[in-house]
Amino acid sequence: MSRVVTFLTRRRGGRGWHWTDIVSWLWLLGGVVIMFGPAVWLVGSSFKTPAQLAEFPPTIMPYVSQQATVEGYDKPLALYRVKLPDGSTKVLAEVRRIGIMAQMVDPQAPNDVVKVNIADRQPVREIGFATENYTEPFVHFDFLRYLRNSVFVTAMATLITLLTNSMAAFALSKYKFRGRDLTMLVIVGTLMVPLSVILVPLYSVVGAVGLLDSLWGVILPTVATPTGVFLLRQYMLTIPDELLDAARMDNASEWQIYWRIVLPLAAPALAVLAIFSVVWRWNDFLWPLVVLSRKELYTLQVGLNTYAGQLNVQWHYILAMTVVTMIPVVLVFVFLQRYITSGIAGTGLK
Amino acid sequence: MTAAATLKAWTGAALAAPVVWLASIVNVPLKFWQRATGTGGMAAFFLAPNMAIFGIFVLVPMIINFFYSATSGTAYFLQDRTYVGLEQYQRLLDCGNYLDTATCHEDLFWKAVHNTGLFVVVQVALMTVVSMATALILNREIVGRSFWRAVFFFPVLLSPVVTGLIWRWILQRQGLLNLIVHDLGGEPHNWLTDRFWAFTAAVSVSVWAHMGFYTLILLAGLQAIPRDLYEAAEMDGTKPARVFWRITLPLLMPNLLVVIVLTLIRAVQIFDEVYVLTGGGPGTSTLYITQYIYEIGFASLLRNPGLASAASILMGLVLVVLTLVQLQVGRRGERKGARE
Numbered sequence: 001m002s003r004v005v006t007f008l009t010r011r012r013g014g015r016g017w018h019w020t021d022i023v024s025w026l027w028l029l030g031g032v033v034i035m036f037g038p039a040v041w042l043v044g045s046s047f048k049t050p051a052q053l054a055e056f057p058p059t060i061m062p063y064v065s066q067q068a069t070v071e072g073y074d075k076p077l078a079l080y081r082v083k084l085p086d087g088s089t090k091v092l093a094e095v096r097r098i099g100i101m102a103q104m105v106d107p108q109a110p111n112d113v114v115k116v117n118i119a120d121r122q123p124v125r126e127i128g129f130a131t132e133n134y135t136e137p138f139v140h141f142d143f144l145r146y147l148r149n150s151v152f153v154t155a156m157a158t159l160i161t162l163l164t165n166s167m168a169a170f171a172l173s174k175y176k177f178r179g180r181d182l183t184m185l186v187i188v189g190t191l192m193v194p195l196s197v198i199l200v201p202l203y204s205v206v207g208a209v210g211l212l213d214s215l216w217g218v219i220l221p222t223v224a225t226p227t228g229v230f231l232l233r234q235y236m237l238t239i240p241d242e243l244l245d246a247a248r249m250d251n252a253s254e255w256q257i258y259w260r261i262v263l264p265l266a267a268p269a270l271a272v273l274a275i276f277s278v279v280w281r282w283n284d285f286l287w288p289l290v291v292l293s294r295k296e297l298y299t300l301q302v303g304l305n306t307y308a309g310q311l312n313v314q315w316h317y318i319l320a321m322t323v324v325t326m327i328p329v330v331l332v333f334v335f336l337q338r339y340i341t342s343g344i345a346g347t348g349l350k
Numbered sequence: 351m352t353a354a355a356t357l358k359a360w361t362g363a364a365l366a367a368p369v370v371w372l373a374s375i376v377n378v379p380l381k382f383w384q385r386a387t388g389t390g391g392m393a394a395f396f397l398a399p400n401m402a403i404f405g406i407f408v409l410v411p412m413i414i415n416f417f418y419s420a421t422s423g424t425a426y427f428l429q430d431r432t433y434v435g436l437e438q439y440q441r442l443l444d445c446g447n448y449l450d451t452a453t454c455h456e457d458l459f460w461k462a463v464h465n466t467g468l469f470v471v472v473q474v475a476l477m478t479v480v481s482m483a484t485a486l487i488l489n490r491e492i493v494g495r496s497f498w499r500a501v502f503f504f505p506v507l508l509s510p511v512v513t514g515l516i517w518r519w520i521l522q523r524q525g526l527l528n529l530i531v532h533d534l535g536g537e538p539h540n541w542l543t544d545r546f547w548a549f550t551a552a553v554s555v556s557v558w559a560h561m562g563f564y565t566l567i568l569l570a571g572l573q574a575i576p577r578d579l580y581e582a583a584e585m586d587g588t589k590p591a592r593v594f595w596r597i598t599l600p601l602l603m604p605n606l607l608v609v610i611v612l613t614l615i616r617a618v619q620i621f622d623e624v625y626v627l628t629g630g631g632p633g634t635s636t637l638y639i640t641q642y643i644y645e646i647g648f649a650s651l652l653r654n655p656g657l658a659s660a661a662s663i664l665m666g667l668v669l670v671v672l673t674l675v676q677l678q679v680g681r682r683g684e685r686k687g688a689r690e
Binding site: 020021023024027028031032034035036038039041042045053054055056057058163164165167168170171172175177180183186187190193194196197198199200201202203204205206207208209220221223224226229253254255256258259279282283285286289290301304305308309315318319322325326329332333337338340341344 | 373376377380381384389390392393394396397399400401403404406407408409410411412414415418426427428483484487490492496498499500501502503504505507508509510511512515516517518519520523524525526528529532533538558562563566567590619621622626629639640643644647648655658659662663665666669
């Protein structure tokens, strides 16, 4: 044990502890709590029953109240630990509740009904998970449809992005033609034009080509990403032209050079762009919100926002569906995080 | 080869087969095209799909936005709208006193402008300080740096809707924050229905969501500072504070400026997470410009796309200025880097 402590507290260079070390560690540990805590709290809450979600103070763990089938009653009855007038406590089942009084029976002796003030009792419960929060939205609401729409949009947009961006990057990095620098300038110039600046005219353009209220209307405006072209072009510039010339000597067509030589060599940059594109398209909100008005076309993000914006928010479903929406991004984080961080550190894009 | 590896190789080949086949089919007509038009034609072919999509969905909207802002009506198609010249801009800019939204014709727009201004100032300051502190700590000699770096990066990947909902859940009446306040002996509070706390929440949540990104950029800058400078300073017995002001800060300046300008550009456009978190409320206290454009353009009953378009052009102008500043800053950083 002491070895472990020595390992964890050891410092490179073998110097002693300084007050700045303590501040640093407090900052980092506080960071873990603040960055992960909210997501952990969300996951924990998503397994709670509606009654438990309305409680204050909230419990850390999700609980499920226990029920028992009592002779003479059709439905299972909820169990409570009741403080009786004589000071003893007993587990009773609730038959019905009128105002602040509850009629309760002993599960062992179901014939005697006892009247109990609801202040004198506590529900009997154990740690348990309300998994119906996850299953019901898929059956009773449209979440399965939203999930399918989101997967479709993300997959299609990413595939088209990879293909069109890499083709454009190939032309811009490996050919000399008139207007190449101008094309590059226009692309880079629009890097910083956000969607919100062209929201209204884009809507009318998408309407004019007949894509309003369709998933392709969500996909197409997002795929010609200037960032993707820029990233891939920078990478393809590092591929030596001699390689391409050698292939031309061997009678390879230009398409074959692109497909068989440049694309495989640009795989690391394509992988980074693919990860970015998946995260971007999965998380897109404003544009799908504007373009989709038929409910069955909603993506997960838009659907979630709609359910969360209702007057009577059904938090138990919303929380569970938020967790589902989070899953792909958490997977990317766990397995592919270092590609993203190196991509950002290298190019400064997001 | 193990059975699992064989299976994997076979599935990979089976999935790739149609794509490879398609690529070889495409090759046939393209060879003729290449023979007919030469490399110039091939360049056009490779550029065409991307530039067509780019032209239709980015360039055309950018250009017709100016025409759009010069028309009125509730129709979305340009040909159904009436030309009004600069009327929309006059309406937006018609103000008795720009500091008092009540004197403005479009008081909601100015409310959004004021809110965004305050948000930008507070958020950029907080973001810079927090990500700078984190980057400095991550740059120290700590065990497990890549783990800690990942910790702060986690929220960057979350969708704004998820971020907004997570925090709405924590800040609601029966939420985690009130549990903590309650356990510390305080009075539970409706955080998101209070003007001050709703603003504080909007700023904090957006910093929480994006600080990891800026920390990465600053950390990359810190790690590029040559070690021997610090060693020389140590040999001279320079105090740590002096090392920070004389070595770290000047050499980090290009990255720091990029971070500040990028934060500014993003803060001006803030929408998603705050919209989900507060919906712009309570009242209009967290209504920002992008939400104004969205609501006037699409969601509101008093829909006026021309007005929204004019507002978006004004916001675009601000962003263009900020981007030019960023380019200038970046170029100066590059030149500095080249000299050293």
